[in-house]
Amino acid sequence: MSDEKTPAPPSEEEIQFGDELAVLPIRNAVLFPGAVAPFDVGREKSVALVEDVHNLPSPVIAIFAQRDPSTDDPSVEDLYPVGCAARVLKALKHSSGNYSLILQGLTRIRLDGMQQSDPYLRAKVTRIEGPPIEDVEAEALAMSLRDVAKQVIQLMPELPREAGSLIDSIQAPGALADLVAANLDAPVEEKAQLIETVEVKERIRKVLRLLTRQLEILKMRERINSQIKEEMGKNQREYVLRQQLKAIKEELGEDDGDQGDLDGLEDRIAKADLPSEADSVAKKQLKRLRTMQVGSAEYTVVRTYLDWILDLPWKNQTQDIMDIAKVREVLDEDHYGLEKVKKRIVEYLAVRKLKTDKKGPILCLLGPPGVGKTSLGRSIARALGRKFVRISLGGVHDEAAIRGHRRTYVGALPGQIIQGMKKSGTVNPVFMMDEVDKIGHDFRGDPSAALLEVLDPEQNNAFADHYLEIPYDLSSVMFVATANIADPIPPPLRDRMEILEIPGYTRREKLAIARQHLIPKQLEEHGLKKEQLQITDDAVEEIIEHYTREAGVRSLERTVASVIRGVAVKVAEGDDQPRKVATEDDLREYLGPIKYTSEVAERTEETGVVTGLAWTSVGGEILFVECTRMYGTGKLQLTGQLGDVMKESAHAALSFVRTNAERYGIARDFMDKSDIHIHIPAGAMPKDGPSAGVTMFTALVSLLTGIRVRHDVAMTGEISLRGRVLPIGGLKEKTLAAHRAGIKRVILPERNKADLEEVPREIRDDLEFVAVHKLDEVLAAALERMPEPSQVYLDEMAKKEAEAQAPTN
Numbered sequence: 001m002s003d004e005k006t007p008a009p010p011s012e013e014e015i016q017f018g019d020e021l022a023v024l025p026i027r028n029a030v031l032f033p034g035a036v037a038p039f040d041v042g043r044e045k046s047v048a049l050v051e052d053v054h055n056l057p058s059p060v061i062a063i064f065a066q067r068d069p070s071t072d073d074p075s076v077e078d079l080y081p082v083g084c085a086a087r088v089l090k091a092l093k094h095s096s097g098n099y100s101l102i103l104q105g106l107t108r109i110r111l112d113g114m115q116q117s118d119p120y121l122r123a124k125v126t127r128i129e130g131p132p133i134e135d136v137e138a139e140a141l142a143m144s145l146r147d148v149a150k151q152v153i154q155l156m157p158e159l160p161r162e163a164g165s166l167i168d169s170i171q172a173p174g175a176l177a178d179l180v181a182a183n184l185d186a187p188v189e190e191k192a193q194l195i196e197t198v199e200v201k202e203r204i205r206k207v208l209r210l211l212t213r214q215l216e217i218l219k220m221r222e223r224i225n226s227q228i229k230e231e232m233g234k235n236q237r238e239y240v241l242r243q244q245l246k247a248i249k250e251e252l253g254e255d256d257g258d259q260g261d262l263d264g265l266e267d268r269i270a271k272a273d274l275p276s277e278a279d280s281v282a283k284k285q286l287k288r289l290r291t292m293q294v295g296s297a298e299y300t301v302v303r304t305y306l307d308w309i310l311d312l313p314w315k316n317q318t319q320d321i322m323d324i325a326k327v328r329e330v331l332d333e334d335h336y337g338l339e340k341v342k343k344r345i346v347e348y349l350a351v352r353k354l355k356t357d358k359k360g361p362i363l364c365l366l367g368p369p370g371v372g373k374t375s376l377g378r379s380i381a382r383a384l385g386r387k388f389v390r391i392s393l394g395g396v397h398d399e400a401a402i403r404g405h406r407r408t409y410v411g412a413l414p415g416q417i418i419q420g421m422k423k424s425g426t427v428n429p430v431f432m433m434d435e436v437d438k439i440g441h442d443f444r445g446d447p448s449a450a451l452l453e454v455l456d457p458e459q460n461n462a463f464a465d466h467y468l469e470i471p472y473d474l475s476s477v478m479f480v481a482t483a484n485i486a487d488p489i490p491p492p493l494r495d496r497m498e499i500l501e502i503p504g505y506t507r508r509e510k511l512a513i514a515r516q517h518l519i520p521k522q523l524e525e526h527g528l529k530k531e532q533l534q535i536t537d538d539a540v541e542e543i544i545e546h547y548t549r550e551a552g553v554r555s556l557e558r559t560v561a562s563v564i565r566g567v568a569v570k571v572a573e574g575d576d577q578p579r580k581v582a583t584e585d586d587l588r589e590y591l592g593p594i595k596y597t598s599e600v601a602e603r604t605e606e607t608g609v610v611t612g613l614a615w616t617s618v619g620g621e622i623l624f625v626e627c628t629r630m631y632g633t634g635k636l637q638l639t640g641q642l643g644d645v646m647k648e649s650a651h652a653a654l655s656f657v658r659t660n661a662e663r664y665g666i667a668r669d670f671m672d673k674s675d676i677h678i679h680i681p682a683g684a685m686p687k688d689g690p691s692a693g694v695t696m697f698t699a700l701v702s703l704l705t706g707i708r709v710r711h712d713v714a715m716t717g718e719i720s721l722r723g724r725v726l727p728i729g730g731l732k733e734k735t736l737a738a739h740r741a742g743i744k745r746v747i748l749p750e751r752n753k754a755d756l757e758e759v760p761r762e763i764r765d766d767l768e769f770v771a772v773h774k775l776d777e778v779l780a781a782a783l784e785r786m787p788e789p790s791q792v793y794l795d796e797m798a799k800k801e802a803e804a805q806a807p808t809n
Contacts, residue, residue: 367502370552381430394435404467437483504551608703612695615730620737632675640680643688693719
């Protein structure tokens with residue numbers, strides 16, 4: 001329920017100079033003469049005034065605007081000095097006890113002083129009358145105001161149609177100014193200045209300025225609306241509202257940088273000193289980002305792309321350590337031996353010192369497992385003072401792992417090359433690509449083909465990643481690849497790399513590595529001090545000889561760690577007595593019985609067994625070729641999982657033996673009722689290559705003549721049907737394997753003598769090398785005695801000699 005009070009309206013003449021009026025303070029609004037406006041009344045004093053209005057001499061009260069709307073009980077100082085006398089047209093009481101008033105402004109009044117504060121405010125007021133205006137300037141100002149007001153009405157469809165007619169109906173310039181001022185969208189402070197302006201022409205000018213500003217804003221809003229409709233079409237309402245807000249702020253010069261931290265991105269782009277193409281792309285993407293909705297999927301994609309561009313190092317690089325002596329010292333400190341690789345690094349540094357813009361080398365460290373290829377890359381980076389990045393290419397099948405995915409794919413990322421560059425933070429790191437010989441390929445592409453551009457010094461200054469789509473300069477990077485064997489690496493990729501072979505270590509090198517690196521490292525990792533455990537050189541040599549058999553030192557390190565762990569257990573149990581591991585019995589306590597013994601002497605006790613040399617991905621190995629003869633029909637049987645090339649070598653060896661059987665005292669028809677079986681043990685391991693030709697030939701001759709092969713001899717070499725011994729590869733690795741197995745004499749092709757320079761001097765001093773050109777020389781060096789030719793062979797040779805000496809007619 002509500003009470004409605006509508007007192008009889010008095011005439012304006014009832015308000016006289018010096019009259020007292022009840023005062024109603026209002027917040028966030030100004031009432032102008034002639035205006036009719038609703039107001040909500042809820043403060044205690046204001047409610048008391050409304051309830052007492054029917055007791056007043058007339059229903060006229062003084063309306064003054066508050067300076068601070070948060071003040072609940074305003075005093076004279078809290079009110080603007082000029083207000084408006086207002087007639088209460090209607091008072092409507094709500095169930096909450098508050099009132100809604102409809103007031104009509106009558107005339108301007110000035111607040112002269114407060115007469116009463118309880119139960120509501122009463123004050124002395126003075127009516128302000130402006131001088132009558134009837135000049136041309138006032139009329140002109142009024143016409144301008146009327147025209148602008150009509151334009152505003154047209155741009156505001158929410159206003160009633162009668163508003164234009166109302167503007168035309170008011171002729172008095174002062175009344176027109178008050179009517180427009182009452183409906184202006186302006187702050188209270190500006191409206192308070194308008195009601196305080198008594199001089200009519202000045203008041204019209206102020207109103208005209210405010211109205212013109214509102215007209216410009218409305219026109220701008222109209223222009224923004226039409227522009228956004230063209231750009232966005234039927235997009236969601238929220239998005240349109242955001243665009244409106246953005247455009248308005250830009251026009252008013254109040255742009256806050258759009259969503260979130262885009263201003264920060266702009267600053268990062270400016271400070272990043274990007275290459276021109278990258279800078280252009282980054283600015284273009286940032287511009288796109290500003291027009292996107294923050295929650296959209298495309299926004300995240302573009303933002304991530306920008307972060308990648310800005311996080312990549314484009315020009316930041318570390319300074320190389322140019323002190324060659326210091327670089328040598330660091331390399332020697334980290335690795336024993338490996339002189340060829342160290343020499344190449346020093347050469348690069350020397351050239352870099354003379355020519356500062358020298359491109360980074362592209363090296364490939366080729367060698368068996370455990371020789372320190374990966375750790376050598378880290379050591380190179382430390383020696384040069386560069387950052388180190390490593391990626392493993394073993395088992396990689398997808399080209400995108402190198403070049404990345406295009407941004408059209410969900411979750412797309414750059415390839416491992418660009419990711420590694422970001423991780424390093426510099427443009428000249430040492431970039432290691434491990435296991436480059438184990439790259440696969442399938443329907444998704446060939447990663448080794450993608451590496452062709454990365455590892456080509458003529459192309460990698462503009463490497464194109466599918467995700468980045470900006471040329472990236474890799475020419476300052478030092479690429480170091482590692483591989484166990486060269487054969488699986490595609491020839492075009494192999495051609496782009498400088499291959500440095502790292503063969504296996506000799507016994508002396510392994511001993512030095514264990515003494516200088518492995519034992520101190522394992523003692524530290526197991527929490528023991530040098531004083532608590534001493535492993536002598538004799539013990540290390542025993543481990544190398546009888547507990548490990550490898551080209552590298554990985555198993556050696558594991559075996560040393562087993563010894564140290566055994567001592568650590570005793571120390572942890574409270575036995576602090578210093579220990580010394582020196583003998584075979586000491587090692588047996590921690591490692592058990594010996595694992596490897598020399599089988600050479602035992603294997604070659606019988607005829608038809610020869611020691612050969614092979615080269616594998618894990619280094620050089622010895623292998624035994626065994627032959628046997630049995631009743632049959634002249635067949636050759638080959639077992640031991642032999643490859644096609646090795647099978648052909650066996651057939652070639654047998655053909656030569658059959659051709660020259662009587663020369664070696666073998667019956668010419670030895671195959672008529674016999675079968676020959678050639679077997680190479682370790683049948684689970686595939687074997688191939690031509691270098692076992694001389695070994696198979698010697699085994700066949702030994703079997704068929706009954707003459708044993710010397711147990712301390714090993715051999716390698718390819719054979720021809722004319723009895724020549726052809727050159728082979730991997731001689732250094734094979735020689736190291738022979739040395740490890742206790743061989744004393746190595747038979748090798750004559751044309752491989754030059755390769756002996758690569759064999760360490762200690763190996764050359766320990767072994768006897770016999771270079772052969774023909775197969776007869778092989779038999780002379782390998783068999784316990786040379787086979788005697790048959791009488792038939794001797795007769796034929798004598799006949800040929802006689803024929804050669806007989807005179808010709």
